[in-house]
Amino acid sequence: MANIGVYIELKEDKLKKSNREVLGFARRSGRDVTAVIFTNNIVPFLEDLKGVKQVIQVKGDDLAYQPDIYADTLAAVIKEYKLEDFLAIYSAQARDLFPRVTVRVGNASLVNDCLAIDLDNHQATRPVYAGKLLCNYKIEDEFRIFTIRQNIFPVEPAGAAGDPQVQAYNLVKKEVKSKILEVIKSASKKIDLVEAEIIISGGRGIKAKENFPLLQEVADLLGAGMGASRAAVDAEYATYDMQVGQTGKVVNPKLYIACGISGAIQHFVGMKTSKIIVAINKDPEAPIFKKADYGIVGDLFKVVPLLKKELEAVLH
Amino acid sequence: MNVYVCIKQVPDTEASLNIKEGKRINEENIKWVINPYDEYAIEEALKLKEKKPEIKVVLVTLGPVRVESALRSGLAMGADEAIHIEVADSLEPQITARALAKAIEQEGDIGLVFTGKQAIDDDAYQTHLFIAEYLGLPAATNVTAFSFQGDKVIVEREIDEGSKEKIEMALPCLVGASKGLNTPRYASLMGIMKAKKIALKKLTLEGLGMKDIRHKVVAEKLVSPPEKPQGKIIQGEPEEAVKELVRLLREEAKVL
Numbered sequence: 001m002a003n004i005g006v007y008i009e010l011k012e013d014k015l016k017k018s019n020r021e022v023l024g025f026a027r028r029s030g031r032d033v034t035a036v037i038f039t040n041n042i043v044p045f046l047e048d049l050k051g052v053k054q055v056i057q058v059k060g061d062d063l064a065y066q067p068d069i070y071a072d073t074l075a076a077v078i079k080e081y082k083l084e085d086f087l088a089i090y091s092a093q094a095r096d097l098f099p100r101v102t103v104r105v106g107n108a109s110l111v112n113d114c115l116a117i118d119l120d121n122h123q124a125t126r127p128v129y130a131g132k133l134l135c136n137y138k139i140e141d142e143f144r145i146f147t148i149r150q151n152i153f154p155v156e157p158a159g160a161a162g163d164p165q166v167q168a169y170n171l172v173k174k175e176v177k178s179k180i181l182e183v184i185k186s187a188s189k190k191i192d193l194v195e196a197e198i199i200i201s202g203g204r205g206i207k208a209k210e211n212f213p214l215l216q217e218v219a220d221l222l223g224a225g226m227g228a229s230r231a232a233v234d235a236e237y238a239t240y241d242m243q244v245g246q247t248g249k250v251v252n253p254k255l256y257i258a259c260g261i262s263g264a265i266q267h268f269v270g271m272k273t274s275k276i277i278v279a280i281n282k283d284p285e286a287p288i289f290k291k292a293d294y295g296i297v298g299d300l301f302k303v304v305p306l307l308k309k310e311l312e313a314v315l316h
Numbered sequence: 317m318n319v320y321v322c323i324k325q326v327p328d329t330e331a332s333l334n335i336k337e338g339k340r341i342n343e344e345n346i347k348w349v350i351n352p353y354d355e356y357a358i359e360e361a362l363k364l365k366e367k368k369p370e371i372k373v374v375l376v377t378l379g380p381v382r383v384e385s386a387l388r389s390g391l392a393m394g395a396d397e398a399i400h401i402e403v404a405d406s407l408e409p410q411i412t413a414r415a416l417a418k419a420i421e422q423e424g425d426i427g428l429v430f431t432g433k434q435a436i437d438d439d440a441y442q443t444h445l446f447i448a449e450y451l452g453l454p455a456a457t458n459v460t461a462f463s464f465q466g467d468k469v470i471v472e473r474e475i476d477e478g479s480k481e482k483i484e485m486a487l488p489c490l491v492g493a494s495k496g497l498n499t500p501r502y503a504s505l506m507g508i509m510k511a512k513k514i515a516l517k518k519l520t521l522e523g524l525g526m527k528d529i530r531h532k533v534v535a536e537k538l539v540s541p542p543e544k545p546q547g548k549i550i551q552g553e554p555e556e557a558v559k560e561l562v563r564l565l566r567e568e569a570k571v572l
Contacts, residue, residue, distance in 0.1 A: 011476070092475040095433075096457050099445035102410075109410070109532045112441050123536070128438050132333050133341070135438075136537040177454035179484045181470075186478030193477065198571075222572075225477075240460075240496045241478045246329045246436055247352050247495060255571040266329045272544065276569045278561065284549075293547040294564055296557045306558040314562055315572070 004029060004119070005083030006052070007074065008037040008045065009093055015048055017195055018089040021153040026087055027051045027161070029119055035164065036077050038063045038070070042166055051161030056081065060171030066180055067096050073172040075104035078143060085119050090147035091194070098145055108143035113250075117146050130246035130269040150194050151252045152273075186241075193244065196225030198255045199271070201244055202237065203229035205260020205281060205300055209237045214301070215259060218308050221315065227251065229258075229267045245270035259300045263288025280304065317370060317427035319361045320420050321395065322447065323354040323377050325386035326437040335538050350386045353432025355500040356493035360462055361430050362394045363498065371427065372396045376419050378403060378412050384516060391511035392503035399423065399517045401524070406438075408533050411526070413446030418524040420451065426488045428469075433458050433492040444492045454485035457492035 006026050009016045026033045032053040037045060042057050049055055056077050078086055078101070088094050090113045102110040115134070116125040124146055128135045193199060200219045202212055212226070219226050228238030230245050244251055245267040256274035260281060261267060268291055271277065279292035282299045289295040296303055327333065328347040336342040350358070358375070365371045375390045377383050378401040387398040401415050420426060429451070431444035448455030460480070461472035469489055472480045474496070503511070521529065550557045550564070565572045 092458070095441050096445075096473070099442040100449060100455075102442070103446055103449035110442050111533060113439065126439075127541075128538070129327070129333055129341075130329075130436060130439065131541065133335065134539050134541050135535050136539070138534045138536050139532065140534065141532040177485065178456055178489070181482045181484050183475070184472070184480040184482060188478070190477035239478070240494075241474060243495070255565065255569075264330070265332065272541075276565065276571050277544075277547070278565070279547075289549060290546065291544060293544075293569065294561055295547060295549045296554070296561060297549060298554050298557065302554050303558060306554055307561070310558050310562045311572075314566065 002031070002084035002119070003082055004031050004033050005078060005081065005086040006033060006035045007086070007088035008035050008049075009089055009091055010037070010039060013039070015045060016089060016091065018091070018150040020048060020155040021150065022087050022089055022148055023048065023052070024156045025117070025148070025153045027158065028156070031119070034081055034083055036074065038073075038171075046163060048158070049164050050158035052164040054165045054167060056169045057166050058169045058171055060173075063171065064180070065093060066176055067100060067178055068176045069171060069173055070097055071100035071104055072174050073169075074101045076172050077169060078105050078108075084143055086143065086145045088145075088147045090114075090149050094147045098147060102145055105143050107141060108145055109139050109141040110145045110147075111137055111139060112147045114146050114148045115152055117148070127250075131250065131272060132265070132269055149250075149252070190241070191223070191225035193225045193227055193242070193249050193251050196251065196253050198222045198224035198257075199227045199244070199251055199253045199274075200224050200257040200259065201227035201229065201261060201271075202232050202259050203261030203267070204231040204235065206232055206237055207260075211301075212238060214304055218257075218304060218311065221308065221311050225253070227271075229261045229264075258288055258292070259304060261288055262286045263291055318372050318374050318423060318425045319364055319427050320374050320376055320423075320429045321354070321357050321361045321390070322416050322429065322431040322444065323358065323375055323386060323390060324351045324432070324435045324437070325349070325377065325379055325383040326351045326435055329436065335540065339535055339538055341538070348382060348385065350389055351432050351435045351437075353434060353436070353493055353495070355432075356495065356497045357430035357432050357491070358390050358393055358395060359498045359500040360491070360493060361428075362501070364428070365394070374399065374423060376416055377401070378415055379406060380404060387516055388511050389503065391514050392507040393501055394507055397517065398514065399519060401519045401521065403521060407529070408531050409440045409443040410446055410532065411529050413443045414450055415521060415524055415526060417447045417450035418526070419519055420447075422524070426451070428488055429453065429490040431490065431492050433494045444490060448490035451490070453488055453490045455490040455492065456483045456485065458494045459491050460494050460496035462491060462497060
């Protein structure tokens, strides 16, 4: 059986949460798993890497993400260790990195945003048309690279599984064509919508940029991310990084609260895999109510403050 | 100097889609548009041309005959020329990227290549970076700001929640555009009239030296995702409804 490789993506030297989803899937396959991680200090990650057979620890003077260096290194590792099936999270970094890795490996194909993968039959299912439909692909290639959608695959602790063998590997430094000069951090500490467990979103019904703090107060109570519909972004009530939908982010939290969002298909496809959808809208005919698990027909400016009050009462 | 813009024709975002023969969508009654992210790519190229009139903006696309209308729309916005690689059906990202790269190489004098960051039909999110790899160009994706600094290009690319990477690239390079980069213009009536008179350059895969193509990622089955059952509208005065909602979220749905 083919060896499985897993790319462990770090963010500010910490394990991104969804790595556990990828690792869980790889371990369940029953095959030998090789994890690839770019770090000079492996110790903090060993607990999460239990049950992995070997870890390729890529070391270097400067391990800050650079697409060309990471792509050349990963391509070299994949070929050298014959990691015929290779898995990663479908993250912002993966979108930038894995197309380059695919070409540099050669004889490789890439399937992004997988919802299900059948390693034995070289098949994967992924959403197309922003999830209006699902497509099952068969991959007929020597190397198969899959990135998985976050929050879909279950996380399981490695339990009593053994420690991996760790092998050091030197960063491959060839030509740097696209050079990241700096990472400009957002001034506000926003919650990553793609990883968020709860999202509260505002639409056209929010009426003004100044009204978003109303939702933010509820978001803060729940530790939720803040989203918006395209209508709210186009009206400049919210910024594009908050947009959920076909031309924005695709999210799947366990709870999605849509406030003043009519529920156009463009928006719906971006959040429909949420476990529970709550709609608050004053228009009883709004299409969002057909899609929501729970709906309240009412003015969001009345309902949302009540919701905040009720949550404060029950959660504390 | 040529500034290339790779575009794709896709179903409008509002389109509801039906499956035909298990593997493809029923194309009847679909309104086709330029992929929204590609419109940002076209706009950025046209903005450059306004500053440097010697630039020629060349659109490149691959697809069946219907994609001519996407090229016409792009020409109407102000692009100078359009290349159509005519194929019977859409092709997988690697083959598409190879064909687009070859067409660009053949046309030559590459100043810059703009594309959308992804097409909203197959959402494969890879074709543009493949084009850059095949052409040996530096590339950035999900770009929301573009500028020149001397003979280099500086772009900003959105990563997680409002954070950005600032990236430097030598020319020529490829830029995968995202929303926020600019506001695409509407075609003027004069632009539409002018676009009608421009002859499209037609290419074939054979002409590009791609005779035997083999798909490695084969779409086997297209299905509709399971429908969500109709939910519950919580009745009553707002105070009561909110109390009930929170109770249901905690006790029935168990998400709080």
